[in-house]
Amino acid sequence: MTSAVTTDERDGPVTQGSSRSAGSFAxxxxxxxxxxxxxxxxxxxxxxAYRREVPPDFLAAVTKAxxxxxxxxxxxxxxxxxxSSGMSGEQLPDDADLLLTVRAGxxxxxxxxxxxxxxxxxxxxxxxxxxxxxxxxxxxxxDPRRLHTLALLERMFIPPxxxxxxxxxxxxxxxxxxxxxxxxxxxxxxxxxxxxxVNPENRLMVYRTGTGPxxxxxxxxxxxxxxxxxxxxxxxxxxxxxGWSQPWNTEDVRELDEAMALVGxxxxxx
Numbered sequence: 368m369t370s371a372v373t374t375d376e377r378d379g380p381v382t383q384g385s386s387r388s389a390g391s392f393a394x395x396x397x398x399x400x401x402x403x404x405x406x407x408x409x410x411x412x413x414x415x416a417y418r419r420e421v422p423p424d425f426l427a428a429v430t431k432a433x434x435x436x437x438x439x440x441x442x443x444x445x446x447x448x449x450x451s452s453g454m455s456g457e458q459l460p461d462d463a464d465l466l467l468t469v470r471a472g473x474x475x476x477x478x479x480x481x482x483x484x485x486x487x488x489x490x491x492x493x494x495x496x497x498x499x500x501x502x503x504x505x506x507x508x509x510d511p512r513r514l515h516t517l518a519l520l521e522r523m524f525i526p527p528x529x530x531x532x533x534x535x536x537x538x539x540x541x542x543x544x545x546x547x548x549x550x551x552x553x554x555x556x557x558x559x560x561x562x563x564x565v566n567p568e569n570r571l572m573v574y575r576t577g578t579g580p581x582x583x584x585x586x587x588x589x590x591x592x593x594x595x596x597x598x599x600x601x602x603x604x605x606x607x608x609x610g611w612s613q614p615w616n617t618e619d620v621r622e623l624d625e626a627m628a629l630v631g632x633x634x635x636x637x
């Protein structure tokens with residue numbers, strides 16, 4: 368079973384430049400590089416892309432759980448880095464990358480999983496952008512002043528943790544050094560080349576047994592990590608919307624433990 372991704376529609380879709388949703392931080396989509404424009408300019412299509420990967424009956428069950436109430440607000444930072452010019456349209460620079468972490472195996476929620484940096488909102492956070500930047504700095508040491516926050520994806524409900532998560536799309540031509548800050552929370556911090564996710568050889572479908580009804584969802588097998596669940600769904604949807612996705616074998620379906628056993632121990636994330 369993957370961590371389900373379903374849009375939390377109680378407040379309606381979040382639009383670019385919404386001060387209500389972005390808190391005290393302005394969204395600046397005009398700072399997107401040309402190669403990232405197809406994604407940023409069509410960010411509202413990302414929910415449609417990931418819904419296509421979720422069976423209707425499972426989506427209905429998750430929606431029912433969401434509407435039952437409870438849960439906590441959270442946000443994650445979806446940070447792309449790469450050149451600020453030189454590519455246009457759907458052309459992807461070879462050195463474009465995406466910031467990911469692997470959560471420590473001792474954590475209560477999503478232990479050992481690859482994830483975007485982020486976490487639960489604090490009471491003093493003025494919005495999801497503040498939450499995402501604060502959590503990313505705590506986990507990776509990144510300097511938020513080096514980033515441009517471009518857009519917000521719709522809030523999504525994650526049943527295993529009960530979080531209502533807002534992915535914050537951001538860009539930096541040079542994010543500076545990143546590394547594990549607290550080993551009790553984070554095992555790995557990596558800037559993963561976007562082409563590693565595009566590569567059809569790295570793609571598969573993953574499901575988890577023993578946790579109730581579920582389904583196989585898109586995943587990415589890299590040397591240091593298996594990216595699946597919520598994070599895998601969002602990355603797969605972004606590749607589709609940006610026009611970067613290539614045909615891949617959706618019939619390669621693995622159980623989670625089997626797929627995790629294939630993860631290597633290379634120093635590099637590829």
